[in-house]
Amino acid sequence: MKPGKVLFQSFNCEQTNRDVEEELRFHLVLLTEEHYRQDLDRDAARLAALKQFGDVDQIRNQCVEISMRNSPATRAMKSLLALTFVIGILVRVMGTEYHVTRMGTLLITLGLLGRLFLYVRGLNSSRFFSKPDASSQLILSERGQVVAGFDQSGRTPLERLFSEE
Amino acid sequence: MAKARTDLMQGTLELLILKTLASHPMHGYGIAQRIHEAVDDLLKIEDGSLYPALYRMEERGWITSEWGSSENNRRAKFYKLTKAGRKQLAGERANWERVSRAVARILQTA
Numbered sequence: 001m002k003p004g005k006v007l008f009q010s011f012n013c014e015q016t017n018r019d020v021e022e023e024l025r026f027h028l029v030l031l032t033e034e035h036y037r038q039d040l041d042r043d044a045a046r047l048a049a050l051k052q053f054g055d056v057d058q059i060r061n062q063c064v065e066i067s068m069r070n071s072p073a074t075r076a077m078k079s080l081l082a083l084t085f086v087i088g089i090l091v092r093v094m095g096t097e098y099h100v101t102r103m104g105t106l107l108i109t110l111g112l113l114g115r116l117f118l119y120v121r122g123l124n125s126s127r128f129f130s131k132p133d134a135s136s137q138l139i140l141s142e143r144g145q146v147v148a149g150f151d152q153s154g155r156t157p158l159e160r161l162f163s164e165e
Numbered sequence: 166m167a168k169a170r171t172d173l174m175q176g177t178l179e180l181l182i183l184k185t186l187a188s189h190p191m192h193g194y195g196i197a198q199r200i201h202e203a204v205d206d207l208l209k210i211e212d213g214s215l216y217p218a219l220y221r222m223e224e225r226g227w228i229t230s231e232w233g234s235s236e237n238n239r240r241a242k243f244y245k246l247t248k249a250g251r252k253q254l255a256g257e258r259a260n261w262e263r264v265s266r267a268v269a270r271i272l273q274t275a
């Protein structure tokens with residue numbers, strides 16, 4: 001893959017979301033097939049798979065968040081901001097004229113504000129880069145039945161995850 | 166106290182994943198199957214908990230991932246141990262053996 005494409009994709013939260021969902025779906029489908037082979041009917045096998053897997057939405061969000069944090073674009077941005085900060089300090093220390101030291105201060109501020117932005121984005125990446133659907137939270141009863149959690153199309157996350165298979 | 170317990174479990178899961186990937190690259194489902202087979206019913210691990218751990222390990226450079234084709238021709242993401250991961254596995258393993266020896270020694274004397 002070309003470096004430019006990698007950089008573009010790393011800014012693309014939708015792509016990251018899709019990749020994570022595809023990976024989790026792959027796991028859930030195989031897990032369902034495994035339960036299905038153990039004489040469970042299709043629905044019971046799906047529920048057993050979901051129960052064994054854990055909270056799908058929470059896991060997906062965690063994976064997307066880590067993935068975005070680890071993206072080449074984020075890392076490149078961090079390096080650039082660090083460089084801006086260091087150059088700013090050097091200019092501030094070595095500059096003798098007023099407008100030069102002011103430029104140094106500006107670079108330091110830019111570096112710090114950028115890092116602050118990345119820090120906030122890192123903590124709230126889902127808020128900045130995706131639109132988590134609060135109604136799509138999967139809630140399982142103690143017996144493993146889906147008791148809540150429908151998206152706008154009226155499907156549960158379980159149905160959504162299996163619908164593309 | 167509860168946090169310390171969580172940390173221990175998190176580290177343990179990472180150790181299990183590193184050890185599982187030491188032989189050859191695997192997808193998440195394969196890793197989960199291998200761990201379930203190995204630990205039997207001694208440890209209860211939710212399959213989904215593997216994924217945040219895998220993503221964190223990739224972030225730390227212990228593993229790399231690549232999309233490929235699974236044994237049943239489905240698109241799957243395969244994880245592979247890096248050189249840093251092998252080093253981490255050796256360190257974690259030595260640490261685990263040291264801690265378990267120490268705990269066993271205390272339990273025997275108590």
